[in-house]
Amino acid sequence: MQILDGKLVSAAIKAELAEQVAQLKAEGKKTPHLAAILVGNNGASETYVASKVKSCAEIGFNSTLLRFDEHISEKHLLDHITSLNENADIDGILVQLPLPKHINEELVINNIDPSKDVDGFHPMNVGKMVSGLPTFIPATPYGIMLMLEHYNIETKGKHAVVIGRSHIVGTPMSILLSRNSNPGNCTVTLTHSQTKNLKELCLQADIIVAAIGKPGFVTADMVKEGAVIIDVGINRIADETKKSGFRLVGDVKFDEVAPKSSYITPVPGGVGLMTIAALLKNTYHAAIGQKGGMN
Numbered sequence: 001m002q003i004l005d006g007k008l009v010s011a012a013i014k015a016e017l018a019e020q021v022a023q024l025k026a027e028g029k030k031t032p033h034l035a036a037i038l039v040g041n042n043g044a045s046e047t048y049v050a051s052k053v054k055s056c057a058e059i060g061f062n063s064t065l066l067r068f069d070e071h072i073s074e075k076h077l078l079d080h081i082t083s084l085n086e087n088a089d090i091d092g093i094l095v096q097l098p099l100p101k102h103i104n105e106e107l108v109i110n111n112i113d114p115s116k117d118v119d120g121f122h123p124m125n126v127g128k129m130v131s132g133l134p135t136f137i138p139a140t141p142y143g144i145m146l147m148l149e150h151y152n153i154e155t156k157g158k159h160a161v162v163i164g165r166s167h168i169v170g171t172p173m174s175i176l177l178s179r180n181s182n183p184g185n186c187t188v189t190l191t192h193s194q195t196k197n198l199k200e201l202c203l204q205a206d207i208i209v210a211a212i213g214k215p216g217f218v219t220a221d222m223v224k225e226g227a228v229i230i231d232v233g234i235n236r237i238a239d240e241t242k243k244s245g246f247r248l249v250g251d252v253k254f255d256e257v258a259p260k261s262s263y264i265t266p267v268p269g270g271v272g273l274m275t276i277a278a279l280l281k282n283t284y285h286a287a288i289g290q291k292g293g294m295n
């Protein structure tokens with residue numbers, strides 16, 4: 001069993017981006033600039049956005065964080081997005097999800113200029129991704145593909161079972177893994193809450209991508225010997241022994257599944273860190289006017 005080390009791979013991607021940014025600066029070209037919008041006081045969202053802003057600074061990107069009270073009106077938020085769309089210095093815009101319930105997430109995403117939509121959530125970019133056209137790929141599935149590529153994991157002809165059909169992870173993941181590309185060329189089964197025979201399907205899987213948001217959902221009895229396990233879950237479990245009051249666990253019962261797997265991502269230190277690296281890659285491509293890094 002080998003650990004797929006998100007810390008190591010994301011550091012390599014960030015180092016490469018730092019060199020590319022230094023090159024842009026040396027040529028007198030524009031420094032990539034990411035704008036992040038954070039609404040409310042969700043602790044996890046604050047951590048993720050802080051990490052995005054910190055990563056920008058580490059590699060020489062500019063970033064702007066716009067923080068809003070959880071009661072901000074939808075109209076006010078849309079006005080801010082319009083002004084970021086019109087600001088020529090901003091290359092990438094992300095709105096951290098989830099948003100408070102009174103705000104229509106779909107409407108907000110649809111108002112981001114698709115050429116600045118570095119999360120790849122705008123329907124125009126989703127359509128391009130489905131059609132195999134160059135575009136921004138949502139950061140988590142993009143990060144997973146970069147991880148598979150880094151470790152040279154054979155995916156061609158393999159059966160991948162994706163657990164969870166969210167717009168930001170499961171659905172795009174199923175599309176990317178089934179593409180005629182490397183990594184890719186998998187036969188994909190996209191499973192969800194209505195799937196009847198999930199355990200049997202998982203037992204047939206060469207690759208499992210767990211993105212269901214349920215701690216420890218994938219257990220050893222669901223996994224074939226030698227399977228590749230990608231754990232997207234980042235669940236906060238109360239733990240009084242920790243200073244933060246919680247610990248992070250994935251959607252996979254790591255201790256019992258790891259010995260059966262050929263490769264496995266840890267939580268923390270796996271897919272989450274790749275999400276940030278992939279977002280930075282998208283932002284770099286937005287800044288140089290090129291969409292997508294894996295098309």
Ligand SMILES: Nc1nc2c(c(=O)[nH]1)N[C@@H](CN(C=O)c1ccc(C(=O)N[C@@H](CCC(=O)O)C(=O)O)cc1)CN2
Pocket residue numbers: 047048049051094095096097098119138139140168234248267268269270271272273275276
């Ligand atoms: N606008 C977006 N919102 C959300 C996205 C997204 O891609 N775009 N994805 C998730 C959260 N997410 C990115 O924003 C994200 C999740 C996890 C991590 C990460 O670095 N995880 C670390 C642990 C961090 C911790 O201590 O909590 C790890 O796994 O090692 C980064 C980004 C939902 N919203």
